[in-house]
Amino acid sequence: MRDFTLKSYRSLLEAFQSAGYHFQTFEELMTAPVEGRSVVMRHDVDELAWNALKMAKLEHALGIRATYFFRVVKQSNVPEVIERIARMGHEVGYHYEDLALAEGDEGNAIESFKSNLAYFRGFYPVRSVCMHGSSTSRYDNRLLWKNHSLSEFGLVGEPYLSVDFDKVYYMTDTGYAWDGGKYATRDIVESPFELKFHTTQQVVECINAGQFPHHALILAHTLWTDSLFQWNYLHFREFLRNHVKLLAKNNRLVAKLYGKLVDAYWKK
Ligand SMILES: [Zn+2]
Numbered sequence: 495m496r497d498f499t500l501k502s503y504r505s506l507l508e509a510f511q512s513a514g515y516h517f518q519t520f521e522e523l524m525t526a527p528v529e530g531r532s533v534v535m536r537h538d539v540d541e542l543a544w545n546a547l548k549m550a551k552l553e554h555a556l557g558i559r560a561t562y563f564f565r566v567v568k569q570s571n572v573p574e575v576i577e578r579i580a581r582m583g584h585e586v587g588y589h590y591e592d593l594a595l596a597e598g599d600e601g602n603a604i605e606s607f608k609s610n611l612a613y614f615r616g617f618y619p620v621r622s623v624c625m626h627g628s629s630t631s632r633y634d635n636r637l638l639w640k641n642h643s644l645s646e647f648g649l650v651g652e653p654y655l656s657v658d659f660d661k662v663y664y665m666t667d668t669g670y671a672w673d674g675g676k677y678a679t680r681d682i683v684e685s686p687f688e689l690k691f692h693t694t695q696q697v698v699e700c701i702n703a704g705q706f707p708h709h710a711l712i713l714a715h716t717l718w719t720d721s722l723f724q725w726n727y728l729h730f731r732e733f734l735r736n737h738v739k740l741l742a743k744n745n746r747l748v749a750k751l752y753g754k755l756v757d758a759y760w761k762k
Pocket of ligand 1: 538539540589625626627628
């Protein structure tokens with residue numbers, strides 16, 4: 495059976511609900527965390543914004559509120575999608591990459607961060623931001639916080655800076671697998687939990703068996719799709735991308751070429 499479809503996404507959400515988990519937004523986790531079992535669904539909308547809308551609708555139909563982080567690039571920043579997602583009661587946050595876009599210039603990065611944040615606040619009273627990995631850039635977007643604080647901008651949290659991952663289990667669907675973390679470059683989290691999943695079905699079985707951690711933050715990108723054509727295309731692309739990323743770790747020429755390709759892809 496195909497995994498990472500809307501159907502398998504639904505099975506994951508329903509497993510959590512049957513096991514008594516409460517779905518919180520990231521903002522709620524920061525400001526008013528619930529006592530009992532809880533899970534935050536965090537969506538980094540790197541691209542394919544219309545897929546995000548489909549996931550948002552599915553969650554909404556199940557009475558779930560999730561958190562969607564949008565980038566400024568056109569593949570993510572689709573006003574109609576952001577508007578509709580906010581209207582369903584989901585949280586909207588800013589998936590920032592200002593330092594990478596400003597080529598490391600801190601002053602320019604802070605200025606663009608401010609104006610982009612204001613832009614997204616036109617859709618939703620944004621209180622959370624989350625860095626984009628910018629895997630091919632030399633600049634780590636989190637360095638924006640070296641001389642600045644979240645509260646300066648009226649923000650309450652940043653997943654990579656504000657969460658105690660000793661208490662909250664972190665899981666991500668990087669590269670169409672729940673154990674694809676080895677392909678990640680910056681979006682890595684140290685975790686003490688001894689759990690390993692590959693398929694969504696394995697996660698569901700763990701939840702059903704009562705063995706899943708009581709608090710979790712789950713990053714799901716927007717690659718979940720029921721369309722056979724898109725699913726095949728994305729699987730092939732992710733397969734290629736993962737292998738090129740691994741190669742690029744040890745080969746500067748491959749890294750450079752890959753960086754150029756990625757830059758060209760995101761050009762506005
Ligand atoms: Zn991202």
